[in-house]
Amino acid sequence: MSTLLTYISINDGKIKRSSLEVLSRCNELAEKHGLKSAALIIDQDPAPAAETLKTYGPSVIYTIKNPIFKNHLNTPLLKALSTAVKQIDPRVVAFASTEGSKDILGALAANLSAAALADMSEFDLTDDGVKGKRPIMASKIISAVEAKGTPVVLTVRSGSYDVVEKQTDSSVESIDFAFSEDELKVTLKEIISASSDRIDLSEAEVVIAAGRGVKDEEGRKLISELASVLNAGIGASRALTEGGAYDPSLQIGQTGKVVSPQLYIGVGISGAIQHVAGMANSKVIVAINKDPDAPIFDIADYGLVGDLYKVLPPFIEELKKIKQN
Amino acid sequence: MDEKFDCIIVGAGVAGLGAAMTLARNNMKFLLIEKGEFPGAKNVSGGVLWGNDLAKLVPNYWEEDGGWDRFINHRRLTFMDEQSTFSVDFKSSHFNEPPYTGVVVLRSKFDRWLADKVQEAIDASDYAMDSFIAPNILVEEILLEDDKAVGIKAGGDEFYSDSVILAEGVNNLLTRQVGLQDKYVPADHMLTGVKEIIRYDQKVLEDRFQLNGKSGMSNEFVGYATNGVEGGGFLYTNKDTISIGLVLGLKDLREKEQKPHDILNEFKKHPVIADTIRGGEVVEYSAHIVSSGDKRVMPKQLYKAGLVVCGEAANLLLNAGKAIQGMDYAMRSGILAAETITEAKKAGDFGESAMKKYQDTLENSYIMKDINNFQDAVHLLHDPVMTQKMPNLICDFGRNFFSIKNEPTPKSREMLKGAIKRHASYWELIKLGAKGAKAL
Amino acid sequence: MKFYVCIKQVPDVNAPLQIKDGQLVQDADRNILNAYDASSIEEALVITEAHGGEVEAVLIGPEKAKETLRKALAMGADSGTHIVTSGDENYDSFAYAKILATFFKDKEYGYILCGKQSQDTDSGLTGSMLAEMLNLPYSTNAVGLELQGDHIVVKRQGDTGQEMIELASPGLVTCSNDMNDPRIPSLKGIMQSKRKPVDTIALSDLNAGISEADTKTNILSFEEKPEREPGKKYEGEPEEIARQVAQLLDTEENVI
Ligand SMILES: Cc1cc2nc3c(=O)[nH]c(=O)nc-3n(C[C@H](O)[C@H](O)[C@H](O)COP(=O)(O)OP(=O)(O)OC[C@H]3O[C@@H](n4cnc5c(N)ncnc54)[C@H](O)[C@@H]3O)c2cc1C
Numbered sequence A: 001m002s003t004l005l006t007y008i009s010i011n012d013g014k015i016k017r018s019s020l021e022v023l024s025r026c027n028e029l030a031e032k033h034g035l036k037s038a039a040l041i042i043d044q045d046p047a048p049a050a051e052t053l054k055t056y057g058p059s060v061i062y063t064i065k066n067p068i069f070k071n072h073l074n075t076p077l078l079k080a081l082s083t084a085v086k087q088i089d090p091r092v093v094a095f096a097s098t099e100g101s102k103d104i105l106g107a108l109a110a111n112l113s114a115a116a117l118a119d120m121s122e123f124d125l126t127d128d129g130v131k132g133k134r135p136i137m138a139s140k141i142i143s144a145v146e147a148k149g150t151p152v153v154l155t156v157r158s159g160s161y162d163v164v165e166k167q168t169d170s171s172v173e174s175i176d177f178a179f180s181e182d183e184l185k186v187t188l189k190e191i192i193s194a195s196s197d198r199i200d201l202s203e204a205e206v207v208i209a210a211g212r213g214v215k216d217e218e219g220r221k222l223i224s225e226l227a228s229v230l231n232a233g234i235g236a237s238r239a240l241t242e243g244g245a246y247d248p249s250l251q252i253g254q255t256g257k258v259v260s261p262q263l264y265i266g267v268g269i270s271g272a273i274q275h276v277a278g279m280a281n282s283k284v285i286v287a288i289n290k291d292p293d294a295p296i297f298d299i300a301d302y303g304l305v306g307d308l309y310k311v312l313p314p315f316i317e318e319l320k321k322i323k324q325n
Numbered sequence B: 001m002d003e004k005f006d007c008i009i010v011g012a013g014v015a016g017l018g019a020a021m022t023l024a025r026n027n028m029k030f031l032l033i034e035k036g037e038f039p040g041a042k043n044v045s046g047g048v049l050w051g052n053d054l055a056k057l058v059p060n061y062w063e064e065d066g067g068w069d070r071f072i073n074h075r076r077l078t079f080m081d082e083q084s085t086f087s088v089d090f091k092s093s094h095f096n097e098p099p100y101t102g103v104v105v106l107r108s109k110f111d112r113w114l115a116d117k118v119q120e121a122i123d124a125s126d127y128a129m130d131s132f133i134a135p136n137i138l139v140e141e142i143l144l145e146d147d148k149a150v151g152i153k154a155g156g157d158e159f160y161s162d163s164v165i166l167a168e169g170v171n172n173l174l175t176r177q178v179g180l181q182d183k184y185v186p187a188d189h190m191l192t193g194v195k196e197i198i199r200y201d202q203k204v205l206e207d208r209f210q211l212n213g214k215s216g217m218s219n220e221f222v223g224y225a226t227n228g229v230e231g232g233g234f235l236y237t238n239k240d241t242i243s244i245g246l247v248l249g250l251k252d253l254r255e256k257e258q259k260p261h262d263i264l265n266e267f268k269k270h271p272v273i274a275d276t277i278r279g280g281e282v283v284e285y286s287a288h289i290v291s292s293g294d295k296r297v298m299p300k301q302l303y304k305a306g307l308v309v310c311g312e313a314a315n316l317l318l319n320a321g322k323a324i325q326g327m328d329y330a331m332r333s334g335i336l337a338a339e340t341i342t343e344a345k346k347a348g349d350f351g352e353s354a355m356k357k358y359q360d361t362l363e364n365s366y367i368m369k370d371i372n373n374f375q376d377a378v379h380l381l382h383d384p385v386m387t388q389k390m391p392n393l394i395c396d397f398g399r400n401f402f403s404i405k406n407e408p409t410p411k412s413r414e415m416l417k418g419a420i421k422r423h424a425s426y427w428e429l430i431k432l433g434a435k436g437a438k439a440l
Numbered sequence C: 001m002k003f004y005v006c007i008k009q010v011p012d013v014n015a016p017l018q019i020k021d022g023q024l025v026q027d028a029d030r031n032i033l034n035a036y037d038a039s040s041i042e043e044a045l046v047i048t049e050a051h052g053g054e055v056e057a058v059l060i061g062p063e064k065a066k067e068t069l070r071k072a073l074a075m076g077a078d079s080g081t082h083i084v085t086s087g088d089e090n091y092d093s094f095a096y097a098k099i100l101a102t103f104f105k106d107k108e109y110g111y112i113l114c115g116k117q118s119q120d121t122d123s124g125l126t127g128s129m130l131a132e133m134l135n136l137p138y139s140t141n142a143v144g145l146e147l148q149g150d151h152i153v154v155k156r157q158g159d160t161g162q163e164m165i166e167l168a169s170p171g172l173v174t175c176s177n178d179m180n181d182p183r184i185p186s187l188k189g190i191m192q193s194k195r196k197p198v199d200t201i202a203l204s205d206l207n208a209g210i211s212e213a214d215t216k217t218n219i220l221s222f223e224e225k226p227e228r229e230p231g232k233k234y235e236g237e238p239e240e241i242a243r244q245v246a247q248l249l250d251t252e253e254n255v256i
């Protein structure tokens, strides 16, 4: 009842930055309210991540180890979470908002008969639960929400909090967990991964987003060039993921991912609210669009009115020069 | 379900809804088709629905909160030059009791509300299961057999009916398809309407425009508002927003190489207007073609066997300076069209002569009487003397008349003379006066 | 195979809205079928059109929400159930899931489809809550479904790649709108929809036993999203403006 538990997402053995953001927030709240901040790692091999976590301030690091967690499957994850929560009895179970956590949040809440708050942009504790903020109406509006009871399970939008390093003497405790494949009513047949060498969008410092204006191979080449000059992650609007020009996991927006980079450059994107829902928290927004009335210009810090095929080459050229100096 | 309808109505604007309500009440089996996602979705306009035909369709509509925004009890006609405005202002508590002389409506809300009322009327009719309002469907073609309308085509499927009411609005492609209007109407006689909706705190709006409860004001503008382009401006108070906009001659815009949006922005920056609209937040901008009410571009014949045309599809619109009347004409003509169809059904005859009765009643209604009577006024509004010189002259006179300078004040007659000298020739004024006398 | 599709009527996020005294004032009439649910219906229709079967839409909502159920029928669903609420309760996902769970308790079906989230609140909870309450295997954020014999294979969009998941029947899937382009009801569809069977159940008759404790989260108030300071538009020679902005990103913003 005195623990704030952060679930740590791991991707390719690496801790997701967004999980560290959530952990940092829980550390802060634990200090403020005189509670304990703990982390939970559920993985086929949690040890390396547990080691890394010691620099991020949880007083306890709980681990659940099982080969079943090699790939994401909701049944075992749910069971592991439920086991851990019952044992730890935390006040809050906090996740970074990812497709993985969204997959189980509701089921976990139902399993624990707990209140669930998804995609929070801010949260704090109250006497008997959690309060906070979350965007609604395609992120046009912010709602102030509260949830009562113990625990409250919640997910936090990436970029909502800063990662704060904090060296601690964390203890590592492993939680017993057994799972037999017979319990599985779902089978993972195959994972179709988009190329793995690319930069994770939700963590990228710079994001280049391509929209319908990027019509052809030549356009996509310009996008790649721009991305490589700036060491940026590439994202896309639904117009392009839907059409197959970009991998669906690269979609930014209400249906896709939320990004909050230092620099977002939208190329040939109109700025529909559903897209903006996923990028409005970027620090600097640059838009390139040939339509001076495109809604994206309403939120862009730098709006370049022009044909992307004419604007991008000199833009890339100039950026290269700046980089070289 | 596969049987024929008594009538298919194309377009759920004011005209189509007026027709549909009348058909439902007359216990007819019909289909009302709208291409927008919902009735009103495609209707960016809004404004004053003059007169009280609405009460015929929805008795005691004023007892409901939905649909309409405010009733008009305050009207103002404003002449403007670059710095000044000179207004004729009329406000009266006569207009405070329903039925009102006009109500302000926002179409995306009003059309939806009226469609709900039509649905209620359908549900209460014998054809609750057989009459439909179908949104999000584009009518592609009117089916003709031996030059008689027999149904429509939509989504590649054909649907049959004894009659068709075309209420498709100003962009009347189907009216052209059936040959009632030339395929290419010169844009010269068309106008474009641009409008912004600006939102205020409701209290601020009510204080600023001295509104009380649901009362509202309408203001028309002549002169500098249009920056030299023929046309005029308007401002209406809605519930917690105002609509402010312009109607501008397309040909003149083209010739003067001006953009409607720029002119609107200039209009809003006019010192007097800027004071009036200060502090709000623009929540919507829209532009739409409007017919000019010029009889020269009106289809001569508004019917053929099995078919009638109403509303702005028939170019029924009048802008004679004191108000834009399009919605009230649309509503009345829709009602008349439906009445003709109902009669035809009773008589079992949808032939050309049965349909002609629609045009006959229309000719005898206030609509065609007004349109015929005010043709000259319509032309006058496009006369640069009227739209530019006159407002300048009036404002010039006003400036002199109202300034007190601690020096001998000339008689108003002299002031007027001076103003005329500076802005127009007597000859122009005499011509205009003669035209005006004839027009009004 | 029988598919149930849970559909919700949501306010149109494109309609004008404003905040007055901390409350959200929306254009009350502008309610639509949740876009993600439209995709679920489309997918169920495609499958049953190809393999046979039946689609029933289930909606919890006030009387007025029936038009949304009609839309599902006009798209092609065979039948519908409307669980009628008064409209002024402020249920959250948990409460809706519990009502749905009560409804499905004694039903037989191949799969239940839900939308991956509500378009207005983006909660994304109801589907997996319902699955847990009914003890069904489930998969969320599906971008493709394929019926293979007696079970479906779900293509689910994960964080990096797509996971192909074989889901036993009965099961539950939540659908993304990236799955398909939902059909717009045809005139024929609209006409047929009026005669399709709709079962109307008052919420109180369902005995879902919803108490206050089932609404576990509350919205306290609403606020406008802080507006971004308007930026600057650069128009003119592409070369010129491109160089200018690139420079500024370096010197002014320090983000290069
Ligand atoms: C429930 C729901 C969820 C959605 N979720 C998402 C989401 O997560 N992400 C998302 O992106 N969308 C989402 N959408 C779709 C969204 O509404 C828009 O349709 C989409 O974002 C449009 O993409 P776009 O801006 O690339 O295309 P468009 O809107 O077609 O805009 C293309 C732009 O490119 C410009 N352009 C064209 N050619 C050039 C050129 N040569 N040079 C410069 N500019 C050019 C045009 O002026 C135009 O502004 C969702 C929709 C719904 C209903």
Ligand SMILES: Cc1cc2nc3c(=O)[nH]c(=O)nc-3n(C[C@H](O)[C@H](O)[C@H](O)COP(=O)(O)OP(=O)(O)OC[C@H]3O[C@@H](n4cnc5c(N)ncnc54)[C@H](O)[C@@H]3O)c2cc1C
Residues within 6 Å of the ligand: B010, B011, B012, B013, B014, B015, B016, B033, B034, B035, B036, B039, B040, B042, B043, B045, B046, B047, B048, B049, B050, B137, B138, B139, B140, B167, B168, B169, B170, B174, B192, B193, B194, B195, B245, B246, B287, B288, B289, B290, B310, B311, B312, B313, B316, B317, B324, B325, B326, B327, B328, B330
């Ligand atoms: C800026 C502006 C301000 C105005 N202000 C006023 C005012 O203050 N007072 C006033 O009385 N009038 C005003 N008007 C004029 C008024 O809006 C029109 O006269 C009136 O809307 C005409 O009504 P209607 O029903 O004939 O056509 P519309 O209202 O245009 O309705 C036609 C409907 O048919 C649908 N449709 C068209 N083609 C098809 C098809 N093929 N298949 C299916 N559906 C189709 C359209 O989507 C539309 O909903 C204004 C107009 C503008 C542009």
Ligand SMILES: Nc1ncnc2c1ncn2[C@@H]1O[C@H](COP(=O)(O)O)[C@@H](O)[C@H]1O
Residues within 6 Å of the ligand: C005, C006, C007, C008, C009, C034, C036, C037, C058, C059, C060, C061, C093, C096, C113, C114, C115, C116, C117, C118, C121, C122, C123, C124, C125, C126, C127
């Ligand atoms: N009132 C409701 N009636 C039917 N289904 C609902 C209802 N509310 C939520 N759902 C289902 O749950 C999904 C949305 O979940 P959530 O984002 O948690 O609101 C929708 O796409 C529906 O499939």
